[in-house]
Amino acid sequence: MLTFFGEIAVNIACGSEVDPYDYYISYFHNNVQGDEYTPFAFNQMAYLNSEEDVVSESEINSEEWGKYLDVKAQDVHKIMYNVDSATNVKLTNYKGEVSSLPDNLQKNTFIQALAQHKDALKYYSFAKSTEPFANVNFDMWDPKPRDTTAMDELAKVAVKLTESEKDNFLKLRYAYQAERMFHYAGLHTESKNVYDKFIKTNKTKSAVKGWALALYAGSTRRLGNPEESAFLFSKVFTTNPERRIQAYKNYYYNSAPVNGALKYAKTNDEKASIWAINGFGNLDFNIESLNKVYLYEPKSQLNGALLVREVNKLEQALIKDSDLAKISYQYYFYESDKGKYKDSVKTLNLKRLNEIKNFAVKLAAEQKYPQPELGTLTAAYLSWMENKDLDASNYLATLNPAKLPEKLRDQYRITDLLIKAKNIKKGNPFNENELLSSLKWLDEKRFAENKTVRNGQYDDWSNEDKRFTKTTRNFYQQILAPAYLKMGDTAKAALAMVKGDLSYNLMKNNSLFKNMSYQSTSFWQQYLSPKSMQALANYKTKAKGNDVIALLAKALNKLNNDEFYELWGTTYLRTHQYEKALIYFKKVSASYQYFSPADWYADDSEAKLVADPFIETVNDYPKKYASNDQRFNKVIFAREMARLQKLILTDKKNAASYYYRMANAVYQTGYYGNSWFLISYDWSTYANEEKPKYNYDVDYKLAKTAAVWYAKARALSTNPEFKAKCTFMLAKCAQKQIISNADYSAYNYYNTKSKAYKDFIAANYNNPYFKELKTKYAKTSFYRIAVNECSYLEDFIAGSKGKS
Numbered sequence: 128m129l130t131f132f133g134e135i136a137v138n139i140a141c142g143s144e145v146d147p148y149d150y151y152i153s154y155f156h157n158n159v160q161g162d163e164y165t166p167f168a169f170n171q172m173a174y175l176n177s178e179e180d181v182v183s184e185s186e187i188n189s190e191e192w193g194k195y196l197d198v199k200a201q202d203v204h205k206i207m208y209n210v211d212s213a214t215n216v217k218l219t220n221y222k223g224e225v226s227s228l229p230d231n232l233q234k235n236t237f238i239q240a241l242a243q244h245k246d247a248l249k250y251y252s253f254a255k256s257t258e259p260f261a262n263v264n265f266d267m268w269d270p271k272p273r274d275t276t277a278m279d280e281l282a283k284v285a286v287k288l289t290e291s292e293k294d295n296f297l298k299l300r301y302a303y304q305a306e307r308m309f310h311y312a313g314l315h316t317e318s319k320n321v322y323d324k325f326i327k328t329n330k331t332k333s334a335v336k337g338w339a340l341a342l343y344a345g346s347t348r349r350l351g352n353p354e355e356s357a358f359l360f361s362k363v364f365t366t367n368p369e370r371r372i373q374a375y376k377n378y379y380y381n382s383a384p385v386n387g388a389l390k391y392a393k394t395n396d397e398k399a400s401i402w403a404i405n406g407f408g409n410l411d412f413n414i415e416s417l418n419k420v421y422l423y424e425p426k427s428q429l430n431g432a433l434l435v436r437e438v439n440k441l442e443q444a445l446i447k448d449s450d451l452a453k454i455s456y457q458y459y460f461y462e463s464d465k466g467k468y469k470d471s472v473k474t475l476n477l478k479r480l481n482e483i484k485n486f487a488v489k490l491a492a493e494q495k496y497p498q499p500e501l502g503t504l505t506a507a508y509l510s511w512m513e514n515k516d517l518d519a520s521n522y523l524a525t526l527n528p529a530k531l532p533e534k535l536r537d538q539y540r541i542t543d544l545l546i547k548a549k550n551i552k553k554g555n556p557f558n559e560n561e562l563l564s565s566l567k568w569l570d571e572k573r574f575a576e577n578k579t580v581r582n583g584q585y586d587d588w589s590n591e592d593k594r595f596t597k598t599t600r601n602f603y604q605q606i607l608a609p610a611y612l613k614m615g616d617t618a619k620a621a622l623a624m625v626k627g628d629l630s631y632n633l634m635k636n637n638s639l640f641k642n643m644s645y646q647s648t649s650f651w652q653q654y655l656s657p658k659s660m661q662a663l664a665n666y667k668t669k670a671k672g673n674d675v676i677a678l679l680a681k682a683l684n685k686l687n688n689d690e691f692y693e694l695w696g697t698t699y700l701r702t703h704q705y706e707k708a709l710i711y712f713k714k715v716s717a718s719y720q721y722f723s724p725a726d727w728y729a730d731d732s733e734a735k736l737v738a739d740p741f742i743e744t745v746n747d748y749p750k751k752y753a754s755n756d757q758r759f760n761k762v763i764f765a766r767e768m769a770r771l772q773k774l775i776l777t778d779k780k781n782a783a784s785y786y787y788r789m790a791n792a793v794y795q796t797g798y799y800g801n802s803w804f805l806i807s808y809d810w811s812t813y814a815n816e817e818k819p820k821y822n823y824d825v826d827y828k829l830a831k832t833a834a835v836w837y838a839k840a841r842a843l844s845t846n847p848e849f850k851a852k853c854t855f856m857l858a859k860c861a862q863k864q865i866i867s868n869a870d871y872s873a874y875n876y877y878n879t880k881s882k883a884y885k886d887f888i889a890a891n892y893n894n895p896y897f898k899e900l901k902t903k904y905a906k907t908s909f910y911r912i913a914v915n916e917c918s919y920l921e922d923f924i925a926g927s928k929g930k931s
Contacts, residue, residue: 147172148591149454151443152601154545155508156594159538160431160501165591166372167407167432169439175372177591184369187334195296196244198236206237219255223248250297253288257281257304261311275312282308286321295331302326303339315346337367341374348380354387358401361388365400378404399424406433412440412479417486425495434490437483438505444476445512451612452604452624452646477513484509500526500535508542511549519546537572540565541598548602551610559675566678569599577630596630603627604646617654618662622679624650629682639690651694652808653821657702660695689719693761700761701806701823703793703832705769712762721760724804738802740764740792743852745916747799747859764805768792783843787853790836794856797827799863819867828867834860851904855913858896858920865890897923 150172157168157176166177185208186200192207193200210218217228223242225233232238241248260278285305292298302325309318322343326336344359360381363374378388385405392398399420406416417433424430448454484506491502507522519542528539544565551557572595604627611620624647640648655663663683670680683691692714699708724736738760739753753759759767771785778785795802803810806823814828825831834857841853869887878884897920904910914921 145172146590148176148593149597152446152448152454152605153439153442154541154598154601155435155438155442155505156534156538156541156598157435157439158594159504159534160435160498161428161534163368163428164407164432167375167436169410169436169443171410171443175375178372180369180372182368182371184334184338187369191333191335192237196237196240196247198240202235202237206232206235219252221248221252246292246294246297250288250300253285254300254304257285257308261307273311275314278308278312279314282306282312282314282317282321289321289325295329296333299326299329299331299333299335302329303335306339306342310342310346313349315349318346319343319350334367334369337363337370341367341370341377344374345377348377353381354383355391357381357383357388358391358397361392361400361404362397364404365396375404375407379408395423396427399427399429403427403429403433406436410440412437414479414482414486417483421486421490421496425493426497428497430490430496431498431501434483434487434501434505438508441476441480441483441509441512445473445480449605449609451608451620451650452627452644454646480509480513484513498532498535500531504535504538504542508538508545511542511545514549516546516549537595540568544569544602545606548606551606557610563673563675563678566675569595569602570678573599573630574632593630600627600630600644608650612654616662617656617659618666619676619679621651621655621659621663622666622676622683625682625686626679639686639694642686649809655694655698656822657695657698657704657707660698663691664695689715693719693721696765697761697806700765700796701826703768705765705772708765709762709769712765721762722804722808723760724810736801736804738764738795738805740795740800740802740805741767741788742795742801743791745855745913750801752801759802759805761805764792764796764802783840783849786836786840786843787849790833790840790853790856793826793836794830794833794860797830797833797863799830803827815866828863830860830863847904848907848909851900851907851909851913854896854899854904855909855917855920858894858900861894861896862891862919865894891919892923894919894923 147170158165162181164181166175166179166181168176170176185204189200189204189207192198192203196203206218214229214232217232221228221238221241223245225239225242228238241251260274260281282305285301285308289298289301289305292301302321306318306321306326309315309321322339326339329336340359341363344356344363347359348356357378360374360378364371364378367374385401388401389398392401402416402419402423406413406420409416414437417430417437420427420429420433487502487505487509489502490496491499491506493499496502503522503526507519510516510519510522523539523543523546526539528536531539544562547562547565551559573593576593576595603623608620608623608627611617611623625643628644628647629642640651643651666676666680667683669676670684671677692711696708696711696715699705699711723738726736737753737758739751740759742751742753744751768789771789775782775785792802794800796806797803798807798810798814807827819825819828821827826833837853837856837860841850841857844850844853865887869883869890900910900913900920901924914924
């Protein structure tokens, strides 16, 4: 049964999969130093932060051809890279007769130029003949062998064409085709010979030389020298940004030690490149690579990229996400790094932080790096992380944001906002309107990066580029919302949670919860009370102002009312104000579908789990659900409970039975009952080990209201059988508090020799209401039923402490 309900927990309580670009709290943007090396930004959950080079190889090649033939680069790109299969066939047979081509191709400047430049057309035709061999799609399930004989023949033809060609532009490309065909044919010595003889000595400045060097590096590895191969790939990494990711991967395929590659490096640039690649491939703290790159090439942007990467690692280690808005699967698990071990890890990370900060200060002071302000900004941000706000402010004070490049200026504003918000994070009173201009600016930035619309829907892909979206969300949900909650303003905290999620100017589906993250939805469904719902309703009327409240409240006026009123009514169910609950349920549309969980393993006709809060059971498991014709939703439940509350006052003669029926109902709406979804929006096996946290846990986990009503029912009755049932249910309510107070983990619970397990079992056996049952109601029929069905009661009666 635990396994079965565990599936419900996954169905209801789990958010989406972890986003590899959003699994730790970050306010320091990974492209603050520029975009050139963002594919290698820190990402512990992915081998590369991006699989796409920041520069397009096809565009570079098109530009080179466009300049060579004095034609439009986009026309070259269209013909070389963007034609369909039918057009490709026509172009394969193109002999320079423009009139033989379709009208849309005849106007292409590249096609026209080829007709006038016969040598270029000759090369183009030859290159087309190599395409079927060079661009074979590899299928690991059905691999097709390469035609090495044909490639060998094409390579030899290309060598002859290279030798006879006088134009260096075309000569280089023929040689590249020869090298490539030999390489793919597995003839690596011949491939290297072509490079050494024709390409290495070619004076043309072209990206093709880098592509050829990559082939040369690959052949070097195949011929048994992985260290030299790694060195050569590091050169491609530096010279050819369009092949940088490929070079990076191939560097690591060699599995060469850093010193193995370094022994081939002759220049500082080559040494810096090798150290940088090793820095990008290191997920652990790594100041050595940073220091080495700065030593050899202090002007290189590699320094900024590696510096930011180390800052992001420190963010993951030191900035803990708020319990209100866990952004990773930490939501489900307790922290294992407790006590002295946790303290020692934090001390180590703070030591690392100061090493990086010292480097950043040096970067700024020595003025060798083109953007020394990055060092100052880094020092300010790390000081904020270290809770040294005065130091952080002093670093920022040395900068003039108006003179900073855009990315640095943006990071300045973010860091400045974080420093100002430090008192907020501590839960101290603050003037929130001092933040208004910064929050409006954040909105502009995140809306700008979320403006793409496809087929009427906002484009949610490319999360690695949603930096301001994450920064804004983190500020509202990790700093502002927890601060409001500490100050006792749950409604403002709820507003901040929603505001953090609204990345678009327009809402999706006009729905409250469809516009919220799982974390915000959970906050609303778990923290809000009737009082905070009323406050939210009041805030909705203030959306036209020009202050932070208005900024937060504008979101509410764009959201659907059904879910708002359904939640409001539910908060009254939790506080047992059933007449008031009905007032708000009446505001919900008649077509609204109230939540009901499903059994994933059942047939469709039996999948829905049907509530019956008034059922009587001895054991909580297996849960006993109702049939479909007995279905209760929140409205029906509220109506019946309101009726019973009135009858207690108007029909006092039968008040005991009314109290008992109401007690059963609130017991069944708890975690252990069949109607939990009348007051809760999720159910999770993990919740069994979590201490009571929310206001409604007084019933959901502790069954305290049920205990009060069972006690009243028992006190008002003279029937021994009825009083026995009440006493047994009081024992069950007491058991819920025993579970809540138990000091046990999942491990201890199944470790029957552990003290925690023994204490837990002993507390259940020694339930005080069992003693009352035995001494006062042992002669009742219900007592005999309970003894036979309840193992704890049976063991209590038998005096056994080991049986369970």
